[in-house]
Amino acid sequence: MASLELVNLSKTFGQVKVLHNLDLTVKEGEFLALVGPSGCGKSTLLRIIAGLDDASDGLVVMDGDDVSELSPRERNVAMVFQSYALYPHMTVEENIGFNLRISGLSKAEIASRVEEAAQTLDLTELLKRKPSQLSGGQRQRVAMGRALVRNPDAFLFDEPLSNLDAKLRVQMREEIKRLHKKVRTTSVYVTHDQIEAMTLADRIVIMKDGRIQQIGSPTELYREPNNAFVAGFIGSPAMNFLPGRLLFEGDDRFAVLTDGTRLAVTDERAGEIANNAAIQVGLRPEHLRVAAQGDGDHANRLAGTLDLIEPTGAQNHLKVSVCDQLLTVVDSQLVSLDIDQPVTLSIDPNQVYVFAAA
């Protein structure tokens, strides 16, 4: 295991700068997720950590040593690829033991370590098969085995679950979490799926356009997002945003929507935003209540019209038209409502997020 540090790291492809002076520390044994939309630079960052690509500027430091000039092998990192990248001409056993073979270990040592990794990942029965004879989930486990067998200083995962179906993804997510709990190897996990990041990681790094937006634990990012991008990215269904302006009335703060609706905002949420400044009002779908339910008795009320109901089983997702925009509301009570019916939504002032408009 090793700690990992990125110091003032930048990457440029031709004229395009894809990573902008990143500083990041991953503690020994920590599970860190890099999350962001496609093209935000998270995979490039992972490849630089692995040594597959060189940074244009800055350092990659492992356990206090600058490893920027070292090859992937010399960095002793293992990587799990999105497409698994298993060698199709080798059996599962040969795939897992390949890096040990390249290292020149004895056949007996290789066999014993492959066996151990196979047992950990429940692959013993599949050792003689070729990758083409395996299911997606089994291939994924072989890719993990290949990484595990080396006892690397760090695991790097590049969207390893994105090729699996939804059910298998949940299952593999649990396996990865269980595995990390067992081996406690420093891990960096790239994904665009915020649920994956939230459930797996100790800390999450949110990236956009090659810049870090916020670093924090899943709960911190959910509760205290730094900006509208982070707020919109974390949480499912995504946060609703409405344009407005911030109004000071004595010691009270209000978010005034375009139709004049006033929502009380706490000082903490209002932060440094000035009086009368243009803002984005953020309302999480799970924090909004339909007032007719009886529990929507907060001071903050929004009038709207029910546009659509999306049943998901345990909850209904309501699409409510407010200020000419559709807000998503999670209705856990499964209230009986009619389309086009006027509804009143309410929300606790503590749950009203405001961000300075871009």
Added chain:
Amino acid sequence: MPNYSPPDKTDAKGVWIFGDGTPADYPVRKSSSKLISRKRRKALMPWLFISPYLILFGLFTAFPLGFSIFLSFQEWNPVSGLSGMKFVGFENYISAYDDPWLWKSLYNTVWLAVASGVPQHLIAIPIAYLLVMALKSGLRHIYTATMFIPFITSTIAVSLIFYSIYSTQSGILNQWLLLAADAPLIGWMFAWVHDVMPLRWLGSSSLIKPAIAFVVVWKYTGFNIVIYSAGFLTVSKELYDAAKVDGCNGWQQFWHVALPMIRPFVFFALTLTIIGNLQLFEEPYVLTAGNSGGVSQSGLTASYYLYLVGWEWLEMGAAAAISWMLFLFIAIVTSLHFYFNGRKGLEGNR
């Protein structure tokens, strides 16, 4: 009111009926075509589409094949017309079997197939790998196209150019060797040249086969480079990345990852080379100036011998027998190649 719900089951005669036993009385729509039923039209249509090919195949492939089998049991000089045929049973096969020139030509053919076939692949594979790994697509296309030019150039033209290069007195090859022998820095490596000059590349029984083999290598290596480049391009970049993370250096990436991945391409290219090289004709024919395979028939290949028997000596029956023996020989060699390399070469585990 008619019952529009779907019928539940069929009765003993296969008629659809409802639960209460009422037959489902569907109105039958008649086909607009009166001449030929839809089923028959459907059955005939595929044959109609492939009939042009079948006719051409029958006329120009199946019939000549059958005729050549028939001919191999006849003694026939085409000048005497079809009436000049005389049935001789297996005599053509027996004569060919006892013919020392046929065995010599087969030996030369195998020698040339190996000497010109193996280097083609040993050169083409690393060049293709370097082209794919080291060059950007545009530049790679230019290099590949340049190396492909010998393949699309007329074999006769290529052979004629090499005929002049190999010329004993005025050929550029001997001139270069003499220059190299007299050159200040590299002269010591070519010190032997003055002792062996003039080298008779096409006039010496020991040099004629290597000379022919070199022309074949020069002409067909580019073709194999194109095949192998296509093969290497199919190897996913992530596999190379995985190999790098696994600790492979450049050579190990080539040997353990790239080469096994292009196995089907190697199998395909080898198959083409075996079949092609066992039928070598134009290169030896031109380079030996059509002179029965040159000195001691050292450049006489099986196809060349076949040509001599059929068109120089006008023994069409014997030529047909030899052609079937050559076919059998190529089929055996190719079968051996399929037997030993086919399973791995064709396996679909990519």
